[in-house]
Amino acid sequence: MKLPAPVRHGINLVELFVHRHGSKLGFGVIGVLLLFLWAPIFVVSFMSFADREVLNFPPDELTIQWYVSFLGNQQALDALYTTLHVAAFATPIGIGISILIAYAIDRYDFPGRTALQVLATLPMIIPLIVVAVAMTMFFGQLGLGSGFWMVVFAHSIQIIPFGTLIILSTLLSFDKTLEEASKDLGANELETFYQITLPNILPSIIAATLLGFTISFNEFVYTYFVKDTATNTLPTYIWDRLQHSASPEVNVISVIFLGVAVLMVLLAVLITNVERIAIRD
Amino acid sequence: MSNNERAVGRVSSSFRKASDTLRDRPRLRLAAIVGIPVAFLAFFFIGPLLVMLWFSFQSGMPPAPTTLDNYIQIISSDLYFGIIWRTTVITVQTTLLATVLGYTLAYSIVRFSRRATLLLVLIILPFWTNYIIRMYAWINILQSGGVLDTIMMATPLYSEPLSLLYSQTAVLIGFTYIWLPLGTLPFYASLTNMDTDLIDAAKDLGAGPLKAFATVTLPMTMNGIVVGIILVAIPTFGSFITPALLGGTDNVMIGMTIESQFMEAFNWPFGAALSVIVSFMVVVALLVALLSGTDLFDKPEESQ
Numbered sequence: 001m002k003l004p005a006p007v008r009h010g011i012n013l014v015e016l017f018v019h020r021h022g023s024k025l026g027f028g029v030i031g032v033l034l035l036f037l038w039a040p041i042f043v044v045s046f047m048s049f050a051d052r053e054v055l056n057f058p059p060d061e062l063t064i065q066w067y068v069s070f071l072g073n074q075q076a077l078d079a080l081y082t083t084l085h086v087a088a089f090a091t092p093i094g095i096g097i098s099i100l101i102a103y104a105i106d107r108y109d110f111p112g113r114t115a116l117q118v119l120a121t122l123p124m125i126i127p128l129i130v131v132a133v134a135m136t137m138f139f140g141q142l143g144l145g146s147g148f149w150m151v152v153f154a155h156s157i158q159i160i161p162f163g164t165l166i167i168l169s170t171l172l173s174f175d176k177t178l179e180e181a182s183k184d185l186g187a188n189e190l191e192t193f194y195q196i197t198l199p200n201i202l203p204s205i206i207a208a209t210l211l212g213f214t215i216s217f218n219e220f221v222y223t224y225f226v227k228d229t230a231t232n233t234l235p236t237y238i239w240d241r242l243q244h245s246a247s248p249e250v251n252v253i254s255v256i257f258l259g260v261a262v263l264m265v266l267l268a269v270l271i272t273n274v275e276r277i278a279i280r281d
Numbered sequence: 282m283s284n285n286e287r288a289v290g291r292v293s294s295s296f297r298k299a300s301d302t303l304r305d306r307p308r309l310r311l312a313a314i315v316g317i318p319v320a321f322l323a324f325f326f327i328g329p330l331l332v333m334l335w336f337s338f339q340s341g342m343p344p345a346p347t348t349l350d351n352y353i354q355i356i357s358s359d360l361y362f363g364i365i366w367r368t369t370v371i372t373v374q375t376t377l378l379a380t381v382l383g384y385t386l387a388y389s390i391v392r393f394s395r396r397a398t399l400l401l402v403l404i405i406l407p408f409w410t411n412y413i414i415r416m417y418a419w420i421n422i423l424q425s426g427g428v429l430d431t432i433m434m435a436t437p438l439y440s441e442p443l444s445l446l447y448s449q450t451a452v453l454i455g456f457t458y459i460w461l462p463l464g465t466l467p468f469y470a471s472l473t474n475m476d477t478d479l480i481d482a483a484k485d486l487g488a489g490p491l492k493a494f495a496t497v498t499l500p501m502t503m504n505g506i507v508v509g510i511i512l513v514a515i516p517t518f519g520s521f522i523t524p525a526l527l528g529g530t531d532n533v534m535i536g537m538t539i540e541s542q543f544m545e546a547f548n549w550p551f552g553a554a555l556s557v558i559v560s561f562m563v564v565v566a567l568l569v570a571l572l573s574g575t576d577l578f579d580k581p582e583e584s585q
Contacts, residue, residue, distance in 0.1 A: 011489075011491070012489070014491060015489030015490060015491050015492070016489070018489070018490045018491055019489060019490050022392075022393070022490060023392075023393045025389075026388075026389035026392060026393030026394070027389070027393060027394075029385050029386060029389040030386065030389050030390060030393075030394060030400065033382060033385075033386045033461065034400070034403055034404075036458065036461070037403070037404065037407045037458070037461060037462070038403070038407065039422075040415060040418030040419055040421075040422060040458065041407060041410065041415075041418060043418055043421055043422060043428055044414065044417065044418045044421060047421060097317065097318045097321055097322075100314050100315075100317055100318045101318045103314060104311070104314045104315045104318075108311050108314070108315075110311060110315065116315065116318075116319065119319070119322055119326075119327075120318070120322070122326070123326060125511075125515060125563070125567070126330075126515075126560065126563060127515060127516055127518065127519020127520070127536070127559055127560075127563065128516070128519065129519050129520075129521055129536045129539055129540065129556070129559075130330075130333070130519060130539075130556045130559050130560050130563075131326065131329065131330070133333065133539060133543055133549075133552055133553065133556050134329035134330050134332065134333035134553075134556065135325070135329045136543060136549075137329065137332050137333055137336050137549055137553060138328055138329035138332040138333075139329075141332055141343070153325045154325070156321070156325070157322070157325050157326050160318075160322070189310065211409075214409050218409070218410075218411045218412065220411075220412060220413055220522070221521075221522070225543060235411060235412075235413055238411075238413055238414070238417070239413055242413070242417060242420075242526065250414075250417060253414070254411075254414040254417065254418070257410055257411040257414045258410050258414070261406060261409040261410040261411075262406060264409070265402070265405060265406055265409050266402070269398075269402055273398075274398050274401045274402055274405070275401075277405065
């Protein structure tokens, strides 16, 4: 198909422009989109030091009074404690199960191997609200009620897909001749696992644990539906606050969430590498 | 269930005893390794989904007669049909925005930047920050007299506040913001895996940068494109936080309707039916993706 001459001429001009200025365009795109990603985070962090109760931008004066009032707010501190308490159980359960799944998929050939991998990935694919209301009905119907432990198990379910993907990708790239050598030298499978496999995949297990903790720390949708009124985590606490009116205290809590994300993700990246965390290859 | 009982037994008995038993019985070992996770996922994940399906056919809180009324009510009502339609439109718009921007970002990083690791960290960090907090940040920016209005009115272009909060535009901005990292990473993966010699070859044969992109790069990264679309579209379709915080009462999406069935109306069977419809849309989307030949679940290559 031959395009009309003016169109071809136009395309050629654009091609020439892109050819000459491609890298400038690329850096422009990176700059603009990173600004888009980070500007809101800078705004809330900055607003946490704003001096007035009514949100106005820019603030007249900077103050740390909202941090002081957060530390004096028993409800918020209780929510923070509950969040950490839930994560302390949900993370090891979720990561423990992820290790078993990743190990089984990598090392064994059994009927349903692909099905197991799909099953372990599904909680990441099915919309959170669907699983959340399903759990509410299931726990309600079985008389398990709602509350702390149901929140823990729900969080574990959400951790499993991420944990499995990170640990499985390490297992797949791990040199298996080391394990064969260990077995040739007389070690059984469990000994080989503890002495050869585990030390080699430990960095990715630690990274998965850090990210699992972050998932649990941030988790809102499952918690919101499964929890009882006594169990409030920090995300459900801020959700309640936002239903009424935003207060500068929410900005302080934003800084806490940002701090946790930065700390955990950077640690995880340092321990393994960013590709393993960011990309499912 | 014997596998599961054995699996539970493994946990409770002493480690050494288990170690000895498992060493001698490879099948038991596999049953223990596979049994625990399968039992956990079956109970806390599959069980709830099945109960939800059962609930959607109940005429009231069980025990109640079985009925199709919940579904008939959804399909025959203009209100719910309208909500599903609006949800679909917003999902398509969001997916387009997030994947086009994500692809552009991933492409720019892979082709032009030498600091890919740093940039990837900068892209995933906002993604690991709390969802509600990120939406709250946009409330601050978009509300009347907020950050955006302050900046815009300082320029000579605007004299009236934009007051974008509680509009469909606000919802789209919020969703695009949330999903941009997820719309970037699959493209980054498929672009880094691509053989760049092919682009050079196309250019040597006379193609300009745009033609080389359209005829070589784009088709070779199709798998990443489908994965990116799926990763963005499915959670957007089921979302309720973003429309609730940024959309106000005029931009109700199906996730918000489900939430209100459980938190306000307490009509669980009707909420269950709405959730089943969301799941059905998700399954359709996944099937379309799988039929287009996409490797969604990254099956591990046969090792050993």
